[in-house]
Amino acid sequence: MTTILVIEDVEALREEIMETLSYEGFDVLGAQNGVIGVQIATTYLPNLIICDIAMPELDGYGTLVALRQAPQTAMIPFIFLTAMTEKVDMRQAMQLGADDYLTKPFTSAELLGAIASRLQKYNSVREHYYDEIKAVGEKFAYLSQHDGLTQLPSRNLFYESLSQAILHAQLNHQSLALLFLDMDNFNIINNTLGSDIGDQLFKAIAERLRRYTAPCDMVARIQGDEFAMVISNVVDTAAVKKEAQKILDLLSRPYNLYGHEVFITSSIGITVYPDDHHDTEGLVKNAELAMYYAKTHGRNSYKLYTADLNVQSSEFMALANSLHRALDRHEIRVFYQPLVSLQTGKIVGAEALARWQHPDLGIIMPNKFIPVAEQTGLILRLSEQILFEVCEQMRIWESMGLDYGWIAVNLSGQHFQPDNNLLEIVAKVLKETGIDPLHLELELTEGIIMQNVEFTIALLSDLQDLGVKVAIDDFGTGYSSLSYLKHFPVNALKIDRCFIQDVTSDRHDATICLAIIDLAHSLALEVIAEGVETQEQFQFLKDHGCDHMQGYLFSQPLPTAEFAKMLSDGKSL
CATH class of the missing domain: 3.20.20.450 (EAL domain)
Incomplete structure (x- = not known):
């Protein structure tokens, strides 16, 4: 029910207005002055307020100012009742924040018309306001679950989806693979080409992964240059390895961004449910550990999780x-x-x-x-x-x-x-x-x-x-x-040293060494051979003009x- 507060110091007029509004089905509250009116409005938060201007203790202007300053009553529609007809009085009323005014005397029809107009406008504004709040809430909910740059699911949504995928695999007696992907040397691209191209590269990577991922699977951006994928219904590890290699090849193809041809590689860590672990946290930890191992052992490669990696990780931390x-x-x-x-x-x-x-x-x-x-x-x-x-x-x-x-x-x-x-x-x-x-x-x-x-x-x-x-x-x-x-x-x-080791027995190594020596000397550079261990290696290098050496021979x-x-x-x- 719509509640209306009537603030009027003339009791007979106040009672007449309240009776008329009650007859029309409104829930009506009354106050004989502005002080009491402010207290009632703050307590009951009516849907609309009708207020006289000339009142003792606190007049209508003061009442409106007090209500507009309080957050809980600031938006309540407010109609002035006044015997003052000067334009300056009306202008002051509207400047203070009144929504409408009625000059005394007025008819019931004029009163009800003003109330209906104000409530309709208020309800329209409120509905629009609530629609905006809902839209903002939905956008916030989306952003809390998705990465703002790539629009891929973020870490939170990924964890939820991974938990559901594990449950589905468990109920259907299937396996799934979790892949963590980290872009190799991404900071170099940011440092050399700028963050704008870096952002565009992220988008391009995300789009490639999105197109590659099956509809029943998922890809997410976890943080920075780190992505994750779930591959469901895995047959065996050989199939997972094949998928991982396809992803490495996919991501290593050139990207054309703002006239630049950009290349990047990735390192992938893989773990399999239920072989490696049975819960979300355990699988994530395994995949991250395998990814870290791939990154520190060559990059542009993948690594399947094994229990030995935990031992290596403990040794690393120690x-x-x-x-x-x-x-x-x-x-x-x-x-x-x-x-x-x-x-x-x-x-x-x-x-x-x-x-x-x-x-x-x-x-x-x-x-x-x-x-x-x-x-x-x-x-x-x-x-x-x-x-x-x-x-x-x-x-x-x-x-x-x-x-x-x-x-x-x-x-x-x-x-x-x-x-x-x-x-x-x-x-x-x-x-x-x-x-x-x-x-x-x-x-x-x-x-x-x-x-x-x-x-x-x-x-x-x-x-x-x-x-x-x-x-x-x-x-x-x-x-x-x-x-x-x-x-x-x-x-x-x-x-x-890898070229020196067989330089006297492998013609390819010999050719490479000679090419490096000639190249260096043509550029006025000295040449130093590493890992020289035999007299034969020493003699070969000396005969062909190498300048210096180091190795166990000496x-x-x-x-x-x-x-x-x-x-x-x-x-x-």
């Missing part, structure tokens, strides 16, 4: 926790593997190699802890610590009169991100230790160079302006373009004191 403490306690040791001239046989430098002197486990090799440092972000701190120690050690050797040539320090790809201030770090270390920059060489791989070509070229130029040497490590194993190579400000190429990596003794003894080939 190493990660210990590595934090190791850096604080300076447990990382630097070993030096001599670099030898193939023409003179003398030591011309060394490569600094990290070893972890663990208090319980003894020496831990870099292939164990460097991946941990990369994944945890500790690699920046680790490399800076090693760089300072190497430069400080060179200062000590100089004070001892030892000729060590130059020392090469390896850098991670994380150093070649715009925010990581590599140039400032190197300049600071050189200044604090006071060594000649020509004695320091920084090594980076082909993969690092190609992550962000323009930025890397500029950074390498700045490093060379400092006087530091630069070498490309493991050359031939990456994917650098020869057309780019001539633009890179580097001093040396290092031939990876020496394994040595602790600082042993390398210093080798220098002082003048050991040579």
Whole structure:
């Protein structure tokens, strides 16, 4: 029932209005002045208020102001009753927020007409308001369940759908596969081409996955560059592997965005219900762990979950926790593997190699802890610590009169991100230790160079302006373009050991080594062969003009004191 409040100080008129409205079927409340009227309106929240203007204690204007200031009564339709007919009075009433006014005397028909008009307008506005609230609520509900950029289901909806898919598989005695997908090196695209193209790439990836996914299955964007898929009614793991490879191929095809041809690969982790786990959380954990393994072991690949991954994950976490403490306690040791001239046989430098002197486990090799440092972000701190120690050690050797040539320090790809201030770090270390920059060489791989070509070229130029040497490590194993190579400000190429191992017995390896030597020399670069272990390898490299070598033929990596003794003894080939 519609409730109307009548605020009128003249009792006879108030009673007459209330009787008329009651007869018309309204629920009517009365108040003899504005103070009481405000109290009743606040308590009962009527659907409409009729109010006199000239009243004691609180007049109609004051009553309207009080009601409009309170959120719960601000929108109630308000009609003034007044004997004042001046336009200025009416204008004041409307400016304060009145919806209508009736001048006294008025007829019942005029009163009921004004009430009907105000209620109709109020109900129309209210319905529109509720429709907007409903629309906003529906949009909010949609956005809470879907990713705003790709329109794919978000994490919340995905978890609900995965739970339903598990229940369906359980009731029908079927298997399902859960795939977690992570885009490889997506940050490089954002850094080089901008976030707008990055967003468009996300949309394109989502559309490819949406079109690929069967109607009964699901694909969702979990977070950032991470997606998830459910494949129902799985026959066997061979079928899942086949699907995973199709997805890798699908996502690795080029994307044409704003005139750019963009390439990206992905890493996929796979787990199967009910073989690997029976509930949502367990399957998600398994898929994420398998995805992480695929990402850290080559990328652009998939990995099926196995129980062994849990053991590896526990070992990883244990190493990660210990590595934090190791850096604080300076447990990382630097070993030096001599670099030898193939023409003179003398030591011309060394490569600094990290070893972890663990208090319980003894020496831990870099292939164990460097991946941990990369994944945890500790690699920046680790490399800076090693760089300072190497430069400080060179200062000590100089004070001892030892000729060590130059020392090469390896850098991670994380150093070649715009925010990581590599140039400032190197300049600071050189200044604090006071060594000649020509004695320091920084090594980076082909993969690092190609992550962000323009930025890397500029950074390498700045490093060379400092006087530091630069070498490309493991050359031939990456994917650098020869057309780019001539633009890179580097001093040396290092031939990876995989080509040296069979250089005297495999004509393909021999051809690659000779090509690298010729290429380097044509660009006025020095060539260093890694992993030289036999006299035959040494002779082949020497005969074909390779400049320097390192490997067990001459020496394994040595602790600082042993390398210093080798220098002082003048050991040579």
